[in-house]
Amino acid sequence: MNKLMDLAAAMAQIPDGAMVGLGGNTLNRAPMAAVMALAYQGKQGLRLVKTAGGMDVDLLCFAGCVSSVDAGFISYETQYSLCQHYRSAVQAGKVQANEHACYTVISALRAASYGIPFMPVRGLVESDLVAANEYFAKVKDPFSGDILNAVRAIQPDVSIVHVHMADARGNAVIEGPQYDDILLSRASKTVILTAERIVGDGYFAASSRKADIPHFMVSAVVHAPRGAAPGACYGVHGVSDDELHSFLALADAEALTQWLTRRHVYA
Amino acid sequence: MLRPCDMMAVCMARLIRDGETVFHGVSSHLPLVAVLLAKQTHAPQAVHLNIPGGVDPQRPTLEAFTSAGGTLLETAQAQFPLSEVFDLSMRGGLDVAFLSGVQFDNRGGVNASVIGDYRKPKVRLPGGAGSAVLIPTAKRAIIWRTKHDRRTFCETLDFLTARGNVSDIITPLCHFKMYAGELILHSIHPNVTIAEIAENTGFPIRYLAQTTTPPPTEEELAALRDIDPLDYRNLEFR
Numbered sequence: 232m233n234k235l236m237d238l239a240a241a242m243a244q245i246p247d248g249a250m251v252g253l254g255g256n257t258l259n260r261a262p263m264a265a266v267m268a269l270a271y272q273g274k275q276g277l278r279l280v281k282t283a284g285g286m287d288v289d290l291l292c293f294a295g296c297v298s299s300v301d302a303g304f305i306s307y308e309t310q311y312s313l314c315q316h317y318r319s320a321v322q323a324g325k326v327q328a329n330e331h332a333c334y335t336v337i338s339a340l341r342a343a344s345y346g347i348p349f350m351p352v353r354g355l356v357e358s359d360l361v362a363a364n365e366y367f368a369k370v371k372d373p374f375s376g377d378i379l380n381a382v383r384a385i386q387p388d389v390s391i392v393h394v395h396m397a398d399a400r401g402n403a404v405i406e407g408p409q410y411d412d413i414l415l416s417r418a419s420k421t422v423i424l425t426a427e428r429i430v431g432d433g434y435f436a437a438s439s440r441k442a443d444i445p446h447f448m449v450s451a452v453v454h455a456p457r458g459a460a461p462g463a464c465y466g467v468h469g470v471s472d473d474e475l476h477s478f479l480a481l482a483d484a485e486a487l488t489q490w491l492t493r494r495h496v497y498a
Numbered sequence: 499m500l501r502p503c504d505m506m507a508v509c510m511a512r513l514i515r516d517g518e519t520v521f522h523g524v525s526s527h528l529p530l531v532a533v534l535l536a537k538q539t540h541a542p543q544a545v546h547l548n549i550p551g552g553v554d555p556q557r558p559t560l561e562a563f564t565s566a567g568g569t570l571l572e573t574a575q576a577q578f579p580l581s582e583v584f585d586l587s588m589r590g591g592l593d594v595a596f597l598s599g600v601q602f603d604n605r606g607g608v609n610a611s612v613i614g615d616y617r618k619p620k621v622r623l624p625g626g627a628g629s630a631v632l633i634p635t636a637k638r639a640i641i642w643r644t645k646h647d648r649r650t651f652c653e654t655l656d657f658l659t660a661r662g663n664v665s666d667i668i669t670p671l672c673h674f675k676m677y678a679g680e681l682i683l684h685s686i687h688p689n690v691t692i693a694e695i696a697e698n699t700g701f702p703i704r705y706l707a708q709t710t711t712p713p714p715t716e717e718e719l720a721a722l723r724d725i726d727p728l729d730y731r732n733l734e735f736r
Binding site: 256257258259282283302303304305306307308309310311313314317318321322324327328330331332333334335337352353354355356357358359360363407408409410411414463465466469470 | 523524525527549550551561562563564565566567568570571572579580581584587588607611616617618619620621622624625626627628629630631632633634635657658659660661662733734
């Protein structure tokens with residue numbers, strides 16, 4: 232089955248209010264082309280899931296697409312500093328920040344991938360996060376009687392992952408760091424891939440390097456070279472300093488729309 | 499002229515013992531450089547763990563925009579990604595985790611979450627990343643913070659992201675250590691006075707002995723320049 236489609240058609244499959252897992256880590260291999268298309272399409276009420284997000288989360292908050300963010304850390308890291316649009320959206324009460332430890336996002340995704348409703352986790356012994364968030368609860372070990380913390384499963388409706396190589400059916404390879412993307416693919420109801428390169432149908436059968444994400448988990452494949460820009464894509468390109476600064480300098484929603492429109496046209 | 503970033507990197511590196519498993523995460527150029535420095539000097543058998551999952555990267559090219567990029571994996575010998583580093587800590591196998599935050603009390607509490615109310619914050623901070631699970635489970639959580647003022651080191655936290663096994667806190671002014679459940683002044687960096695530390699700390703300063711942090715040696719400074727020629731250890735001060 233050929234799942235190749237253009238970016239706009241793939242993003243149109245994602246309804247308002249969907250829970251969306253985002254691949255990559257901070258400015259590393261985040262699915263930025265897809266994120267910009269979501270913003271361009273004016274999605275509403277997206278519930279984002281990521282261990283450590285950056286420009287992806289910031290841009291979607293800026294565009295008013297987001298109702299909640301489940302993550303351990305949201306920042307551009309040190310050089311490009313804090314996610315100001317995420318911060319102000321949370322501070323204004325427009326976006327609910329569901330703070331996790333990165334590991335509790337991983338544990339929640341594991342629970343979903345294992346088909347169980349929650350996952351016990353160590354840590355969180357003394358933390359206000361437990362009382363402040365309804366997705367944490369105490370759970371009793373039925374064997375020893377010990378009390379542990381548990382995190383509720385997170386099953387994204389869809390995860391968007393930018394990959395180095397995919398075939399038209401959705402078999403895909405990620406080179407270099409995979410971050411939590413393989414787990415995201417297993418935990419989510421479906422996966423949309425954006426790919427640097429599309430390979431032929433027989434490619435993986437003939438290669439000793441098999442796909443990391445198998446086709447049956449994937450519902451759409453988009454050919455999107457530089458699909459992680461202005462962030463970095465391992466082995467392909469680094470960050471685009473000029474573009475990052477042009478985004479960070481945008482004053483308001485109107486300027487963002489113009490910036491997105493320009494990107495969209497050039498894409 | 500001794501730069502705070504060099505003093506901090508050296509101070510953090512010296513806390514790593516040979517053979518220990520050591521993890522740092524995102525926004526962590528100073529710990530990244532400190533781990534590489536320790537491995538190049540007194541702790542060659544320390545095990546360097548990181549988010550992209552490269553175990554013991556060899557002379558990685560550092561990147562300004564991230565401390566969790568692909569160069570840490572491509573120069574490594576084995577893969578052990580973030581999820582497995584966490585698992586290791588949960589089962590008691592992680593010796594050192596380098597973490598940061600925005601507020602610290604004198605009982606080892608860390609706030610990296612919010613200033614003000616959690617649901618309607620005055621300031622939403624980036625979040626604790628791994629802190630809430632690593633601080634209680636790693637054998638030692640070493641904190642670094644490049645700001646040392648009364649809002650950072652305070653009597654009462656706005657929010658407790660984590661408390662647990664904080665062992666040391668390194669700042670541009672000094673090295674604090676946890677001692678019997680209390681954060682005490684362990685050593686004062688060269689060219690800093692105890693009055694300056696007291697003035698910039700929101701809780702009373704207590705110490706067992708007034709000592710000065712040994713300044714970086716020529717060998718340590720040369721190793722720093724070799725490991726980090728583009729001076730990313732100074733990013734947080736720029």
